[in-house]
Amino acid sequence: MASKENLIVAVLGLGSMGTGIAENILKNGYKLVVWNRTQSKTKALVDAGSMSAETPREAAQQCDIMISCLFDDASVFDIVQGENGLLAGIRKDSIHISATTISPMAATQLTKLHQEKGVHYISGPVLGRPDTAAAGKLRTFLSGSQSVIDRITTVVECYCGGGLINSGEDPAHACVMKLSANLCVASIIDMYGQIYALNEKWKVPTDITKQLFSMLFTHPGILAYSEKVRNREYTNPGGVALRGGLKDINLMLHTGEEVGVPLPFVNVIHDHIVTGIANGLGDKDWSAFAESARLNSGIQQKESNNS
C-alpha cells in the first residue's frame, strides 16, 4: 500500500461518529475525501483541508480506502449499489471499511458484492459515543481478510486508538461482536434502571447505590464468571449451588414486590435457574443458570456437566 502521503481515504456519512472519524484521519496526515447526503455537513471538514465528493461513486473513484459510517443495513446498501453508488466508481484492490452497526447477514451479502468487483470489504463497526469519536478513542471490531486488515490498521488506529479487537476472517463476526457489545451495554443500563428504582423505593440514597456499581465493575470476580460461562466449568468447591441461588432470586423478587418494583431480568433469571435445575445442574455452581441460554439454543450440554 502507498505511503501515508499518497494514500487517499474517504469517509462516507458525517453524523457525529463519521465526523469524529474524519477529523482524526485528517489530523493524522492522510488525504481525505468526505461525502454526506446533506452536503452542507461537509463544510467544516472541507475548510479544514478535506476534499468533498458529490456522490459515493465520485469518492470511490479517488480513494484507496473508504470508510462508511451510516445508520443501518438499508443505508449501507444504498450507498454501495446503484448508478451513483460506491461500487460504480470503485478501483481494483480498493478497500471499503463498514463502520456502521449492521446485521451479520448484511455483512455477508456486502462481502459478496465487493468480491464480484474484485475489491475488499472489511467489517469494522465502532463502539463509543460522539465524545470518544472526537477524541479518536473509539473501539472497533474488525473482521475480513487478515492481509487486508493488516493494510488498514494504521488508518483505523487514527480513530480507534488502542481499541481494535481482531475478530477473524468471517466478515459477519465483527457485526456479531458489535451487537454483543451493545447487548452487554444495554443489559447493564437496564439493570441500572431496575436497581436504582428498587433502591429509590427502599429509600437507599443513590450515592450508596452508586458505590455498589463502582465496586462491582472493577472486581476481578466479574471477569472470572465470564470464564466459568465460557468454559462451561461450573465446579463449585464449597460455594453456593444453583439450588441455593434460587433462594436469593426469590428474595429479589419479593424485595421488589414489597415496594412495587417489577424486576423483569429477575423473572428471566428465575426461569433460567428452574431450567438449569431441571437439566441436572442443581448441584453445580449457582452461575450454572447461564447454561440455560445454550440449552434453549439447542447447543448440546457438556458431558462433564451431567456428572
Next chain:
Amino acid sequence: MASKENLIVAVLGLGSMGTGIAENILKNGYKLVVWNRTQSKTKALVDAGSMSAETPREAAQQCDIMISCLFDDASVFDIVQGENGLLAGIRKDSIHISATTISPMAATQLTKLHQEKGVHYISGPVLGRPDTAAAGKLRTFLSGSQSVIDRITTVVECYCGGGLINSGEDPAHACVMKLSANLCVASIIDMYGQIYALNEKWKVPTDITKQLFSMLFTHPGILAYSEKVRNREYTNPGGVALRGGLKDINLMLHTGEEVGVPLPFVNVIHDHIVTGIANGLGDKDWSAFAESARLNSGIQQKESNNS
C-alpha cells in the same frame, strides 16, 4: 468497647463463608467462640484455638460480638429466638451482626426483637465466594446504628479487608444493597450465557468473545451510564437517541433468530424502549430506556425529561 485481647467474638454457622470469617477473626488475635448445628464442623477451629458453644444461647452468654452466617430468613430467626436462641443468652449492649443474605423485611423485624432486649442488631451481609472468604477479602454492606458500626469496624475488617460499604442507619438498607449486588452479578452472568450462546452459534471463537468482556468491564463508559441513570440526565449531544436504539435492539433479536438463540433480556429491553418512547423520551439519549423501571414502579418522571 474492650481492647482486642478482652473482646470475645462468636461466629454462628460454619458453612464455607462462616468458616472463612471465623478463621480470619482468629488469625487477627480475637478470642473466638464458634457454634454450628452439626458440631463436628467446629473441630478444625477448636484445634486452632477457638472455644466451642453447645447452643447460640451459650455463645451469646460469653461474647460481646456475634456474627451469624446462615442460609436464609428462617434459619436466622431460628438461632435468634427460642429457649436456646441467641436472645435468650445475650448480654446488655452486645452486638449481633447478621452476615446472611436475608430479606430487608426480616432485618427490620430482627432489629425490633433485639431492641426489645436492649441489644444491637447490625445488618452486614457479605459478598464473595469461599476463596475470598478464606482470604479475608469479602465485601460487606453495613447498616444500623452508626455508633455501633464504628465499634465493630475493626472486627469486620478482619474478613472484609478494604471492602466495607456503609449503607446508613436503616438496617433494611444493607440487605437491599446485597440483593442489588446479587441482581447485578446474576444479570451479568445471564448476559454472559446469552452472548456466549449467540456467538458460539455464529462460530465466533470464545477467545474473541472473551476480549469483549475484558474490554467492556474496564471501560469508564460503563460507570458513566450508571451516573446518567442515577441522575436521570439523558441529555444526548449528538449521540444515538432512544428512537435510534430501537434499530439496534431489533438487530440483536434478528441476529439471534437467524441462528436460533433466544435473547430474553433483549425482549425486556425492547419493551422498555417502546415504553420510553411512548412516555416522551424518544429524542433523549438511547440509555433513557432505563427510566422504564421507574415508570413501571410508579416513580414520577423528572420534569426535565418531558421537555
